[in-house]
Amino acid sequence: MRSFAERRELHDAFEKYVVRQLQSMGFELDERTYHKHSQASVAKRLRQMHNPTALFLRGKSDFAAIHHSLDLAFHVEIKTTQHREETMIEAIPLMHHVALWRAFRIECIYVVLERSTNRSFGFWVREMPPPSKLVIPSMWEKFWQRDFYDAMAKQMFPNITQKLLRRNPRCGSGTPFFMLDCSTCDHWTILVESRAEVALSI
Numbered sequence: 001m002r003s004f005a006e007r008r009e010l011h012d013a014f015e016k017y018v019v020r021q022l023q024s025m026g027f028e029l030d031e032r033t034y035h036k037h038s039q040a041s042v043a044k045r046l047r048q049m050h051n052p053t054a055l056f057l058r059g060k061s062d063f064a065a066i067h068h069s070l071d072l073a074f075h076v077e078i079k080t081t082q083h084r085e086e087t088m089i090e091a092i093p094l095m096h097h098v099a100l101w102r103a104f105r106i107e108c109i110y111v112v113l114e115r116s117t118n119r120s121f122g123f124w125v126r127e128m129p130p131p132s133k134l135v136i137p138s139m140w141e142k143f144w145q146r147d148f149y150d151a152m153a154k155q156m157f158p159n160i161t162q163k164l165l166r167r168n169p170r171c172g173s174g175t176p177f178f179m180l181d182c183s184t185c186d187h188w189t190i191l192v193e194s195r196a197e198v199a200l201s202i
Contacts, residue, residue, distance in 0.1 A: 059093035072199040074107035083116040091176040122188025131178035
C-alpha cells in the first residue's frame with residue numbers, strides 16, 4: 001500500500017493534469033476547497049466539527065469550471081482511489097451534489113483515477129451509477145444517525161445496503177463512503193466534450 005505522502009503526491013499530480021486538460025478545452029477553473037479557500041484558522045475549526053453546515057462547507061467541490069464562450073459551468077470533484085471491484089466515493093459530498101442537482105439542476109462531474117490500474121474515468125452526478133453499498137466507519141455512526149444522513153441516504157438510494165465498519169479505515173478521509181460500479185464509465189474528457197457539444201447546439 002502506498003504511503004499517505006505518495007497518495008497525496010499522485011493526487012496532486014492528477015489534479016494538475018485535470019486542470020490543464022479542462023483549460024485546454026476552453027474552461028476557466030475556480031478553486032473551491034475549504035482548506036485552500038478559507039483562512040487557516042477557519043479550516044482547522046471546520047475539521048473539528050461534524051454538524052451538517054460544517055460538513056457542507058468541508059464538502060465543497062474541488063473546482064468550478066466555467067467555459068469562456070459557451071453557456072456551460074459545472075462543479076468538478078477530482079478523486080484518486082485504489083482499484084477494487086467497485087469505486088469508493090465519499091458519501092456526504094456526493095449526497096450534497098445529488099441534492100443540488102435534484103433541487104436546482106446544479107451540475108457536477110466526478111473525475112476519478114484508479115491508482116493501481118491508472119484508469120481514468122468520470123460520471124456526471126445526474127447520470128451516476130447507482131451506489132450498491134454505503135459503508136459507515138464506527139466513529140461516524142452517531143453523527144450519521146443524529147443528523148438525518150441515514151434517512152437522506154435511504155431516500156436518495158432506496159435499494160442501497162448499509163454496512164457498519166467496526167474499525168476505522170487506514171486510508172482515505174475516514175468518512176462514510178458509497179461503493180459504485182464504475183466499470184462502464186467513459187473517460188471524463190469524453191463526457192465534458194459531449195456536454196460542450198450540447199451547449200454549442202443550443
